[in-house]
Amino acid sequence: MFIEMFIQTFAVIIVCCAIGQVVSSAARRGKK
Amino acid sequence: MQSGIIIGVVLYELIVILGVSAVLRKREAKLLEQEDGFALGGRSMGIAVLSPTIALTVLGAAHITGIFEMSYGMGAAAIWFSLAHVILIVVACFGTGVWVRRLGVVTVPEIIKGMYGPAIGIAVACTMGGTVAGVLTIECQGLGIVVNALTGWGIAQGVFVGGILGLLYVLLAGMKEVGVVNLINAIVMYIGLIVAVVFVVAKLPGGNFDSVVESLNNDPEGGSWMTSIFGTPQILITFAVGQILAVTFCQSISQMLMQTMMSAKNEKTIRRSVWIAAPVNGLFGVFSVCLGLAARALPEYAVNGPKEAAMSMIVDMLPVGVSALLLASLLAAILSTFAMTTLTPATIWVNDIYKTYINPDASEKKTANMIRIMIVIIGLYGMVVSTALPTILDAIGWVFSWVIPIWFMVAFGLFWKRNSTVAGFALGVPWVLNVLWSFTNIREVIGGTIGGLPNAYVVLISCLLIFIIGNLVTKGEPAYRKVIEWKEVE
Numbered sequence: 001m002f003i004e005m006f007i008q009t010f011a012v013i014i015v016c017c018a019i020g021q022v023v024s025s026a027a028r029r030g031k032k
Numbered sequence: 033m034q035s036g037i038i039i040g041v042v043l044y045e046l047i048v049i050l051g052v053s054a055v056l057r058k059r060e061a062k063l064l065e066q067e068d069g070f071a072l073g074g075r076s077m078g079i080a081v082l083s084p085t086i087a088l089t090v091l092g093a094a095h096i097t098g099i100f101e102m103s104y105g106m107g108a109a110a111i112w113f114s115l116a117h118v119i120l121i122v123v124a125c126f127g128t129g130v131w132v133r134r135l136g137v138v139t140v141p142e143i144i145k146g147m148y149g150p151a152i153g154i155a156v157a158c159t160m161g162g163t164v165a166g167v168l169t170i171e172c173q174g175l176g177i178v179v180n181a182l183t184g185w186g187i188a189q190g191v192f193v194g195g196i197l198g199l200l201y202v203l204l205a206g207m208k209e210v211g212v213v214n215l216i217n218a219i220v221m222y223i224g225l226i227v228a229v230v231f232v233v234a235k236l237p238g239g240n241f242d243s244v245v246e247s248l249n250n251d252p253e254g255g256s257w258m259t260s261i262f263g264t265p266q267i268l269i270t271f272a273v274g275q276i277l278a279v280t281f282c283q284s285i286s287q288m289l290m291q292t293m294m295s296a297k298n299e300k301t302i303r304r305s306v307w308i309a310a311p312v313n314g315l316f317g318v319f320s321v322c323l324g325l326a327a328r329a330l331p332e333y334a335v336n337g338p339k340e341a342a343m344s345m346i347v348d349m350l351p352v353g354v355s356a357l358l359l360a361s362l363l364a365a366i367l368s369t370f371a372m373t374t375l376t377p378a379t380i381w382v383n384d385i386y387k388t389y390i391n392p393d394a395s396e397k398k399t400a401n402m403i404r405i406m407i408v409i410i411g412l413y414g415m416v417v418s419t420a421l422p423t424i425l426d427a428i429g430w431v432f433s434w435v436i437p438i439w440f441m442v443a444f445g446l447f448w449k450r451n452s453t454v455a456g457f458a459l460g461v462p463w464v465l466n467v468l469w470s471f472t473n474i475r476e477v478i479g480g481t482i483g484g485l486p487n488a489y490v491v492l493i494s495c496l497l498i499f500i501i502g503n504l505v506t507k508g509e510p511a512y513r514k515v516i517e518w519k520e521v522e
Contacts, residue, residue: 001241
């Protein structure tokens with residue numbers, strides 16, 4: 001249970017960060 | 033009573049806090065003489081100090097006692113409280129945090145004053161200072177509960193001892209000290225959590241979590257949904273989405289986290305910090321949820337109810353040494369938030385009221401000393417109020433909702449248009465609704481789905497409607513970024 005929850009949570013965290021990174025990069029490229 | 037545990041942990045905290053303070057005074061002797069040296073650490077925080085500070089500023093008592101309690105009723109889906117904070121950190125590191133760093137301000141109300149004028153600025157300063165002080169009382173309460181559970185000390189004694197440590201955390205060298213102590217404490221926090229979970233698992237039947245899963249699956253009130261982070265559709269819609277909205281739109285513009293962002297060396301440091309801050313913050317919840325579920329599954333602890341089951345299990349299962357390590361770990365989480373919740377209202381008071389209306393020519397030294405005095409006053413207030421109001425955790429939704437309109441005020445003002453009258457209504461009406469929602473029977477009168485909505489939804493919907501309709505039908509000043517220098521800080 002612990003390992004499964006750890007991996008699921010970690011995956012959600014990485015996806016959230018990646019979405020933020022992509023949106024932020026796109027917005028900064030758009031301004032330039 | 034385990035006085036040895038508290039003495040050991042207090043000594044550890046004192047060594048770290050005083051040691052960091054001594055090193056900082058030697059290596060950065062002129063730090064406190066720099067502009068914003070005390071409140072913002074001279075805006076020099078690199079990724080190593082900034083990322084744990086971001087993570088720990090928004091990781092406090094609710095991540096411990098709150099998640100224990102939530103996991104008892106809704107199972108593993110309680111992790112969404114933690115994941116809501118991850119989303120908040122992402123929004124802050126790529127959005128609001130970068131905006132406030134670029135604006136070069138000391139407080140969020142300073143931005144509002146520049147955008148909408150002094151009247152709305154002072155209203156936001158008073159409200160934001162008050163809401164952060166509200167969070168402080170929750171942290172104080174958490175301090176008391178954790179110390180009480182692991183040592184047998186009284187809650188008031190625990191609040192007092194923890195509060196003194198929390199004040200030292202920030203009083204000696206301000207933001208820079210908070211950052212460096214956070215870096216050390218983040219490491220101790222995870223070591224303590226991992227060791228505690230290993231010891232608890234070793235005492236579970238079979239030496240693993242299988243018995244917990246089996247017990248929860250066969251529980252007449254539970255089921256397989258209890259061990260899935262996605263819970264049930266209803267939990268996802270009501271709890272997960274509600275938490276994401278309230279936490280993201282309140283904390284990602286609150287002075288608490290924004291003061292950390294303002295202390296960053298540059299914008300790139302803030303954006304990069306997300307990759308450390310988000311996992312450090314978010315994974316903490318996995319440990320809390322697993323401990324909470326284990327207590328829920330074991331009848332001898334579950335019988336103590338949602339508030340006490342997990343703590344009673346931990347106290348029963350852990351040997352003294354591990355209890356001390358876990359106390360140091362949990363105090364690391366709570367004290368970091370305590371430090372920021374005393375520093376930020378003090379900074380708002382000094383920057384937006386004292387330096388603006390009382391003593392505009394105050395020197396940097398006088399400003400730092402005034403912030404110190406306010407930290408002590410606010411810290412004492414938090415300690416006293418927390419012991420007098422034992423059910424204050426219930427107020428967190430109400431407290432957070434006050435800040436939600438400020439998020440849209442900043443975002444629309446920066447990128448769309450600014451109209452002080454619209455902004456005034458978009459603050460005032462949701463604030464009145466927030467008070468009515470909590471302190472009158474308006475929810476029962478309305479009834480149905482709308483009457484059942486938590487405060488965050490009501491505040492969010494009302495302020496969005498007023499801002500969008502108001503901005504569309506009125507003239508206003510151009511977007512704030514068009515009238516100031518809006519350039520990346522490198």
